[in-house]
Amino acid sequence: MHDSELSREDLLIHRAIDGCVGVGDWAELELLGRRDPAVWKRLAIAMRGELTLRRAGAAIDAYLPSLPLERHAVGRRAPILIGGLGWAAALVVCFLWLGGPRLGLGNSEHGNPSSSLGAAAAWAQYLEAGDADGRFVRELPPVMLEATPSADGDTVEVLFVRRAIERTTVGEIFEINEDDAGRLSSRPVPVLRLVSSEPLR
């Protein structure tokens, strides 16, 4: 990266292409250009880059609307499982990320304001949708992580994990490895039949 001091020319070129150039700035830029005509070439190149950036905005904008908020509210991903269940859980994550359809309600991209649902209702709707398309197998009892009494002692806040067995079809299964330097890599695992060594109860 270029950390050297910003020159007056850099600042004036920035102002020229940003549209915030003042009368004095133009005069100064013209003076610089008379001394060194390459200034105009540098200005032209900067404008070329700017034009490319502006065009990119339309492309990125076209991409942003494909992120329905409803899906955010319901379609939680599974990375939090990695720590607790070891590589088998990591494989589950591979399923979801590599081959499987994304978690979420089938047609949520087009309306269906499920963000208005309570979490329990949204979860039930999610399981129902998964049941309908064959993704959902069955729900396991939740696992409690922590229970904390409130200050007045009337209630208890409970942190727990919901568990659902799901089915998906993927092209490949990957094993994740970490080398001594902490670099992560993945490699395809040949599969005849693979069963988690930590069966879910």
Next chain:
Amino acid sequence: MANDPDRRLFEAAARGDPAALEALWRRERRRVAAVLLAHRPREEDLEDLLQEVGIIFVERLREVREPDRFRAWLRIVALNVARGAGRRVKIQRDRRRGLEAAIEVHDPTGERSLERSEARDELRQVIAWIRGLSPSLAEPLLLRAVWGMAQREIAEWLGVPETTVETRLARARRVLRQRIEEADRLRRAE
């Protein structure tokens, strides 16, 4: 969030009104995208990270007590998601779901053929440029050059003086200009 309509929108969203949540998210997502694009590690897809920010936005917006603190809160959420992504397991995923899909699908010219492929190349080029910049330069550049946000707004969003934004933009544009010059030199040499 100085004016009343903005405040009302925020308050409705914080109460969980789905239409307000959607409207507020649509209004703010470019800022979030700029943070993620500027800070995300290369292996992460923008879509995944936007979803993650979106989940937190929906679930925790009501915890933001002061509407004036909303954008600062949202930026911190986006920053944490981007930085957290660097600590997570990285797996090569289906690239069709990522920003590359936008490159393939989007057609700013409305035509196929050469023009379309040029537009794709330009977008790829921009993404490469952004990835080569430090986050502190990339974020304001995205907000200003890509989405036309005013320097004053960017300064508020970043929590820095407007003069700092101008300096960062000038630096970012100089780096990009030097990259283009270098690429031109290499092309001529071939």
